[in-house]
Amino acid sequence: MSKAVLGIIISLVSVVVMAGGVWGGQRLIESRGPSVWKWLAVVLIVGSAIAGLLIPVPRLPIVNESVRNLFFHVPMWFGMIMVMFVSIVYSIQYLRHPSARLDILAHEAAKTGILLGVLGVATGSLWARYTWGAWWTPDPRLNAAAVALLIYGAYLVLRGSFSDDQQRARVSAIYNIFAFAAAIPLLFILPRISGNSLHPGQTGNPGFNKYDLDSTMRPVFYAAVIGWILFSFWLTQVSSRLTLLQHQHDDQ
Amino acid sequence: MRPETNPPPVPLLREISTLLAKDFRLEWRQRAALGGLLLYVGSTVFVCFLSFSLRGGQPPAPAWNALFWVILLFAAINAVAKGFMQESPGQRLYYYTLVGPQAIILAKMLYNALLLLGVGLLALFLYTIFLGNPIQDLALFVANLVLGALGFATTLTLVSGIAAKAGGNGATLMAVLGFPVMIPMLLLLIKVSKNALDGLDRGLSQQAIITLLALNVIVVAVSYLLFPFLWRG
Secondary structure (H helix, E strand, O other): OHHHHHHHHHHHHHHHHHHHHHHHHHHHHHOOOOOHHHHHHHHHHHHHHHHHHHOOOOOOOOOHHHHHHHHOHHHHHHHHHHHHHHHHHHHHHHHHOOOHHHHHHHHHHHHHHHHHHHHHHHHHHHHHHHHOOOOOOOOHHHHHHHHHHHHHHHHHHHHHOOOOHHHHHHHHHHHHHHHHHHHHHHHHHHHHHOOOOOOOOOOOOOOOOOOOOOOOHHHHHHHHHHHHHHHHHHHHHHHHHHHHHHHHHHHO | OOOOOOOOOOOHHHHHHHHHHHHHHHHHHOHHHHHHHHHHHHHHHHHHHHHHHOOOOOOOHHHHHHHHHHHHHHHHHHHHHHHHHOOOHHHHHHHHHHOOHHHHHHHHHHHHHHHHHHHHHHHHHHHHHHHOOOOOOHHHHHHHHHHHHHHHHHHHHHHHHHHHHHOOOHHHHHHHHHHHHHHHHHHHHHHHHHHHHHOOOOHHHHHHHHHHHHHHHHHHHHHHHHHHHHHHO
């Protein structure tokens, strides 16, 4: 009973953190002021990469030294999920108040998500090759990753098949929201309820849970997560500014 | 005498039933599309029969299951694809003046679900005749088939509306847009269908079935909310 209550509290807190992160991300992406947060992103990513390779890590069966991938692979997924949510929120905002700016922001955020997703798949696949002995396995989490990338690939194909700007913006915003809603069970529910996963943090290998992530790994991991999320917002800001400038230039 | 003001609002259910009847009547008048669909299912099952008969008889249960869902998936994409594409822009404008977008999407989903259920049952019948019937829990399998038809119809209806807006080669675009959205559903359907084939305890399939139902509800709700935006174009 108390476990269920704890679970509900944790879910609520993570929803609030997520919403706050998306809101803050949108402010950062649209900000034109001083850029302390970019320096913070650089410091956190470089610092966590160096520390991640150097600090002592606990010896765990099967994963051994490869547990250091936690400092690279997992933060990339966090960044991807965050920037995907930002993209969807921009799509919803577009449907409420259509403007070319919101469409560009949603598109660029989706592209950043694709980049981080590809990086996440690459680091995960490399890790799996040396830990599980295969580049790819039919694991619920890996299926989810593949589907997320396929959805955004389809989103780009859809955008490419329109000649009218407004129609493209509206229809691709609709697909962005719809595909995400249809993929929610695969991304967030199925990996948790299907018990036979090899992925760390599941029943199989040791990995990310309260016993394995000891006090030396924790700060580096959190620094890496924040750094990669900030980096994904930064990337989105730069690419959306470029596209907006091109858009204004074309109008003149 | 008092002049008549606005006509009384037509209830949503009346609109849906009228649209549904219209879709069935159109389908019956253009029998070529329906015939093509039935022929597609029949010929794929027959090709499976011919290739398996080379090794003497029935396919193993996993292959039976995989082929069944592959045939249904492609039949569903072909069946749903023409839903919005066969309508001309003029026709769409005409419907737009008559009924609300919500009625259109719900009627289309219902129509596609019934069509796909028919196709699914036909495929099961042909399969039983040609390739044998290794299903041990038929009731669960048919219930799963109903959920599958419903799920394919609900996901693909909005996707076909999106693909129709893009114009050009709609069927290809529809496959590209539809597959990633349908994979979660397919994974669950194939799992339950495998359990039904092996005659496993129904408690094992319970969670997957509940997730499938929830997924259907999410997809219908999101389509219901998003279709008006698509329609407005």
